[in-house]
Amino acid sequence: MTLTQLRGFLAIVENGHNITLAAQHLHATQSGxxxxxxxxxxxxxxxxxxxxxxxxxxxxxxxxRVLAHARRLLAEADNIQALSDDLRGERRGALRIATTHTQxxxxxxxxxxxxxxxxxxxxxxxxxxxxxxxLQALADGHADLALxxxxxAPPADCIAVPLYRWRRRVVLPAGHPLGGLDRALRLxxxxxxxxVSYASSRLPGSSLQRAFAQRGLxxxxxxxxxxxxxxQAYTRAGLGIGIxxxxxLELGEDLVAPVLEDALLPACTTWLLLPPTRVLRxxxxxLLAALAPQHAPVDLRRLIADGQPLGAATPEWSTWxxxxxxxxxx
Amino acid sequence: MTLTQLRGFLAIVENGHNITLAAQHLHATQSGxxxxxxxxxxxxxxxxxxxxxxxxxxxxxxxxRVLAHARRLLAEADNIQALSDDLRGERRGALRIATTHTQxxxxxxxxxxxxxxxxxxxxxxxxxxxxxxxLQALADGHADLALxxxxxAPPADCIAVPLYRWRRRVVLPAGHPLGGLDRALRLxxxxxxxxVSYASSRLPGSSLQRAFAQRGLxxxxxxxxxxxxxxQAYTRAGLGIGIxxxxxLELGEDLVAPVLEDALLPACTTWLLLPPTRVLRxxxxxLLAALAPQHAPVDLRRLIADGQPLGAATPEWSTWxxxxxxxxxx
DNA sequence: CGCGTTTACGTCGTTCGTAACGATA
DNA sequence: TATCGTTACGAACGACGTAAACGCG
Numbered sequence: 001m002t003l004t005q006l007r008g009f010l011a012i013v014e015n016g017h018n019i020t021l022a023a024q025h026l027h028a029t030q031s032g033x034x035x036x037x038x039x040x041x042x043x044x045x046x047x048x049x050x051x052x053x054x055x056x057x058x059x060x061x062x063x064x065r066v067l068a069h070a071r072r073l074l075a076e077a078d079n080i081q082a083l084s085d086d087l088r089g090e091r092r093g094a095l096r097i098a099t100t101h102t103q104x105x106x107x108x109x110x111x112x113x114x115x116x117x118x119x120x121x122x123x124x125x126x127x128x129x130x131x132x133x134x135l136q137a138l139a140d141g142h143a144d145l146a147l148x149x150x151x152x153a154p155p156a157d158c159i160a161v162p163l164y165r166w167r168r169r170v171v172l173p174a175g176h177p178l179g180g181l182d183r184a185l186r187l188x189x190x191x192x193x194x195x196v197s198y199a200s201s202r203l204p205g206s207s208l209q210r211a212f213a214q215r216g217l218x219x220x221x222x223x224x225x226x227x228x229x230x231x232q233a234y235t236r237a238g239l240g241i242g243i244x245x246x247x248x249l250e251l252g253e254d255l256v257a258p259v260l261e262d263a264l265l266p267a268c269t270t271w272l273l274l275p276p277t278r279v280l281r282x283x284x285x286x287l288l289a290a291l292a293p294q295h296a297p298v299d300l301r302r303l304i305a306d307g308q309p310l311g312a313a314t315p316e317w318s319t320w321x322x323x324x325x326x327x328x329x330x
Numbered sequence: 331m332t333l334t335q336l337r338g339f340l341a342i343v344e345n346g347h348n349i350t351l352a353a354q355h356l357h358a359t360q361s362g363x364x365x366x367x368x369x370x371x372x373x374x375x376x377x378x379x380x381x382x383x384x385x386x387x388x389x390x391x392x393x394x395r396v397l398a399h400a401r402r403l404l405a406e407a408d409n410i411q412a413l414s415d416d417l418r419g420e421r422r423g424a425l426r427i428a429t430t431h432t433q434x435x436x437x438x439x440x441x442x443x444x445x446x447x448x449x450x451x452x453x454x455x456x457x458x459x460x461x462x463x464x465l466q467a468l469a470d471g472h473a474d475l476a477l478x479x480x481x482x483a484p485p486a487d488c489i490a491v492p493l494y495r496w497r498r499r500v501v502l503p504a505g506h507p508l509g510g511l512d513r514a515l516r517l518x519x520x521x522x523x524x525x526v527s528y529a530s531s532r533l534p535g536s537s538l539q540r541a542f543a544q545r546g547l548x549x550x551x552x553x554x555x556x557x558x559x560x561x562q563a564y565t566r567a568g569l570g571i572g573i574x575x576x577x578x579l580e581l582g583e584d585l586v587a588p589v590l591e592d593a594l595l596p597a598c599t600t601w602l603l604l605p606p607t608r609v610l611r612x613x614x615x616x617l618l619a620a621l622a623p624q625h626a627p628v629d630l631r632r633l634i635a636d637g638q639p640l641g642a643a644t645p646e647w648s649t650w651x652x653x654x655x656x657x658x659x660x
Numbered sequence: 661c662g663c664g665t666t667t668a669c670g671t672c673g674t675t676c677g678t679a680a681c682g683a684t685a
Numbered sequence: 686t687a688t689c690g691t692t693a694c695g696a697a698c699g700a701c702g703t704a705a706a707c708g709c710g
Contacts, residue, residue, distance in 0.1 A: 001410065003333055004675090020689060032676050034690060039675095044410070045418035054683055054690045062417050066410055069609070073406035079399045080331065080374070087392050088375035279399070334700090350664060362701050364665060369700095383709050384665045 003077055005040040006070045008033050009048065013067060017049065017056040075141055079279040086282045091121045093281050098127040098134035098143035101227040102198075106247035107163065107270060107291070108147055110324045114290040119283040128226075130200045138275050144284055146273040147291075151207040151266040159274040159304060161292050164320035168208075168265045169249055169257045171235050171242035176256075178241070184261040187215055194222035194240035196231050201243070208243065211265050247317055269314060280304060293327040294320070333407055335370040336400045338363050339378065343397060347379065347386040405471055409609040416612045421451045423611050428457040428464035428473035431557040432528075436577035437493065437600060437621070438477055440654045444620040449613040458556075460530045468605050474614055476603040477621075481537040481596040489604040489634060491622050494650035498538075498595045501565050501572035504584045508571070514591040517545055524552035524570035526561050531573070538573065541595050577647055599644060610634060623657040624650070 011022035012033070023033040041047050048063035049056040059067065085093060095115075099108060104126050112124060127134070127143045135155055137143040147163075154160030170190070172179045178189055191212065195201075201208040202221045212219040223239050225231050228248020235242035236254055243265075251257055272288055274280060280288070285304075289297045294312045302308040315323065341352035342363070353363040371377050378393035379386040389397065415423060425445075429438060434456050442454060457464070457473045465485055467473040477493075484490030500520070502509045508519055521542065525531075531538040532551045542549040553569050555561050558578025565572035566584055575598075581587055602618055604610060610618070615634075619627050624642045632638040645653065 001333070001407065003331065018689080029677055030690075031678080031692085035675085035692090038691085044414040046414070051690090052684095055688095056690080062413065065413055069406045069409045069413070072607075073403050073410070076399045076403035076406065077331065080396055080403070083392065083395055083399070084374040084376070277402075348664080359702055360665075361667090361703080365667090365700085368666085381665090384707070385663090385709080386665085 001040065001043045005036045006074055008036040009040055010070055010074060012037065012056070013059065017058065019056070071141070075278065082279040082281050091119065093283060094123040094125060095281070095284055095287065096125045096127055096143045097145055097147060098129060098137040099147035100130060100134070101128065102245050102248055103147040103149070103270060104128070105227065111287050111291040115283060115287050118286055122283045138273060144278065144280065145288070147270065148273055149268045149270045151268055154271045155273065157276060159276055160271040161288060161295065161300065161303065161310065162314040163270045163272055163291055164317050165267050165269050165314050166317040167246050167267050168243050169246050170260055171232055171244055171251070171255050171257050173236055173238055174254045174256055179256045179258055181258070184259045186261050187212060187217055187264050190219070190241060191217035192220065194220055195243055196223040196234045196240040197221050197243040198231070199224040199226060207266055274304065290327065291324065293323045331370065331373045335366045336404055338366040339370055340400055340404060342367065342386070343389065347388065349386070401471070405608065412609040412611050421449065423613060424453040424455060425611070425614055425617065426455045426457055426473045427475055427477060428459060428467040429477035430460060430464070430479070431458065432575050432578055433477040433479070433600060434458070435557065441617050441621040445613060445617050448616055452613045468603060474608065474610065475618070477600065478603055479598045479600045481598055484601050485603065487606060489606055490601040491618060491625065491630065491633065491640065492644040493600045493602055493621055494647050495597050495599050495644050496576050496647040497597050498573050499576050499579055499587045500590055501562055501574055501579070501581070501585050501587050503566055503568055504586055509586045509588055511588070514589045516591050517542060517547055517594050520549070520571060521547035522550065524550055525573055526553040526564045526570040527551050527573040528561070529554040529556060537596055604634065620657065621654065623653045
C-alpha cells in the first residue's frame with residue numbers, strides 16, 4: 001500500500017469510477033492507474049470496486065470503508081505538504097473559501113485585497129453556498145476556510161474566529177404605508193405580508209422563522225434571492241417587503257429602511273471558521289489576520305495551535321468595517 | 331514523501347532519535363533508514379532533526395509539527411491494514427487492552443477465555459494503569475481498547491459501551507469495633523481513621539475524596555495498592571480500614587464487610603472504551619460482544635459504525651457476571 | 661578506538677509509458 | 686465502432702544492502 005495507490009483510488013472514486021478520467025486529472029496514464037488499482041486491491045486482499053464486465057460499477061463494502069480512511073490519510077498528507085510549503089517559503093498556493101454571497105461581497109473583499117497585495121501568487125477560489133453548504137464544504141475538505149454567520153454559538157468541531165456582529169434591516173419602497181408610521185416597526189406589521197429575503201430564511205429552523213413563530217406569527221417569505229442587491233431590487237419593484245443584511249443596504253431615493261423594534265430579529269455573528277485538522281497555510285493566516293483586526297495575530301496563532309480561546313470582544317459591523325479598511329491601508 | 335519514509339521518521343522519533351535502534355525495530359539497515367530520512371527532509375525542504383556533529387540531537391519545530399500529522403496519517407494506514415486483515419479473514423493479530431488491575435482480574439478474564447477459544451492466534455497485551463492512564467494510552471494509540479470505570483458520564487471523544495455497575499465495599503478485620511454496630515456504617519465512622527484503598531483514591535478529584543468532602547469530612551487514605559487482594563491483605567494485617575471494589579471481595583473468616591448506608595459512595599460504571607478513529611479488528615469486536623452480553627451484536631456494530639446509542643440498561647455487577655459466565659459456556 | 665551517521669556503489673525490484681488486446685453498448 | 690479496462694513489454698528510475706568513510710567522546 002502506497003500513497004500513490006491511495007491517491008489513485010481516491011481520484012477514481014471522485015471521477016465517477018472512471019479510470020480514464022481520473023488518470024487525466026492526475027496527469028498519468030490509464031494504464032498506470034489501472035495497475036495501481038490492481039496493486040492496491042491485491043495488497044489489501046480484496047476488491048475495492050464492483051466490476052460489471054470490464055467497467056467499474058461501484059464501490060464494494062470494503063471499498064467504502066477503505067475510502068473513508070484513505071480520505072483522512074490523504075488529508076494528513078496534504079497537511080504535511082502544506083507545512084512543507086510554508087517552511088520552504090513557497091509563495092504559490094490556493095485558498096478555497098466557502099462563504100455566502102453577502103459575506104463574499106461585503107466582508108471578504110478587503111481581506112482579499114490585502115491577500116492580493118502580500119501574496120500575489122495565491123489563487124483564491126470562492127465556494128458559494130448558504131451557511132449550511134459552507135459547513136459541509138469545510139467538513140468534506142472542499143474548502144480551507146469558511147466565512148459564515150449565525151445567531152447562536154459558533155458550530156462545534158470547528159475553530160471559530162468571530163469577526164463582527166450585524167443585524168437584519170427591513171426595506172420598503174418609498175411611499176409604502178409601513179414607512180409612514182410614527183413608531184418603530186413590529187413583527188406583526190410584517191406578518192401576512194409577502195416578504196423578500198434570503199433563500200435560507202424559508203427554512204423552518206431559520207432565525208427569521210423562529211422569531212416570528214415565537215410571537216405566534218408566521219413569516220411569508222414569498223420571494224427569495226441569494227444576494228442583497230437582488231432583494232432590494234425586488235423590493236423596489238414592489239414584490240414585497242425586503243429583509244436584508246445591514247451590510248447590503250443601498251437605499252437610494254426609492255427605498256427606505258424603517259427602524260425595527262429592538263431585538264425582534266436576533267443579531268447575527270459572522271465567523272471565520274477553520275476545520276480543526278487541516279493545516280492553514282501562511283497566506284490563509286494572513287487573510288484571517290486581515291479579517292480579524294480586533295484580535296492580535298499571536299492570539300490567533302494560539303487559538304489555532306492550542307485552542308486557547310480569544311479574549312477580544314466582537315465589534316459591530318460598522319466598527320469592524322472601518323477597522324478593516326484602516327488596517328488595510330496601513 | 332512516502333509511507334515508508336514517514337514510518338521511518340516515526341520509528342526514529344520513538345527510538346530516542348537513534349537511527350540504528352529504529353532500523354533494528356523496522357528490520358531494516360541503518361544505511362537505508364538514514365537515506366530515507368534524508369529523502370524525507372529533502373522532499374519537505376527542511377530538516378526535521380537538529381543535528382549536533384553527526385548525531386541527531388532533537389526534533390526541529392518543523393519536525394514537531396510534521397510528527398503530529400505523520401502519526402495521524404500512519405494511524406489511518408494501520409486502520410486500512412486492519413480492515414484488510416479482517417476482510418481477508420486473517421486470524422492472527424494483536425489486541426492491546428488498557429485496564430486496571432481490578433478489571434483485568436475480575437471482568438476481563440471471561441472475555442479473554444472466549445477470545446482464546448475463538449481466536450487462538452490473537453496475542454493479547456494488557457496495558458496496566460489506573461483509569462487516567464488507560465484514557466491516555468487510548469488517546470496515544472498505545473491501546474486498542476480500554477476497560478475503565480468512573481462514577482459519572484463516560485469520557486467524551488470515546489465510544490463507550492457500559493458493561494456493568496458496581497459499588498465499593500468497606501472491609502474490616504474480624505472483631506474490629508466498627509463491625510459490631512447495630513446500624514449501617516456512615517462516612518463519619520471512617521473519617522479520621524487510616525484507610526487502605528486504591529492508589530487513585532488519594533487524588534483530590536477522586537470520587538472517594540469528593541464523597542467525604544461533600545459532608546465536610548476528610549478521607550485519610552494512608553495505605554494504597556493497585557489491587558483488591560493486597561488491600562484486603564493489608565486490612566487483615568490491621569493496617570487500616572479497607573475500601574475495595576465489590577468484585578474483589580474475598581472475605582474468609584478474618585475479614586468482614588459491613589453494610590454502608592446507601593449511596594454514600596457513588597456507584598461506579600465500568601465501560602469498554604474504543605478510540606473513535608481506530609478500526610476494531612473482528613477479534614476485538616468478539617471480545618466486546620463477549621463482555622457486553624446485554625447488548626445485541628448488531629446494536630454494538632451500529633454504535634461503532636454510526637454512533638447510534640445503545641438501548642439496553644446497564645446491569646449490576648453480580649447480574650453481569652452471571653450473564654457473562656452463562657454466555658461463555660454456551 | 662567505539663559509536664553513530666553519512667556517503668559510495670552495485671544489484672535488484674518496481675513503476676511507468678507505449679501499445680496491443682478484450683469486452684461491452 | 687467507440688469506449689473503457691486490462692495485459693504485455695521495455696526502459697528508467699528508485700530502493701535497499703554491503704562496505705567504507707567521517708566526526709565526536
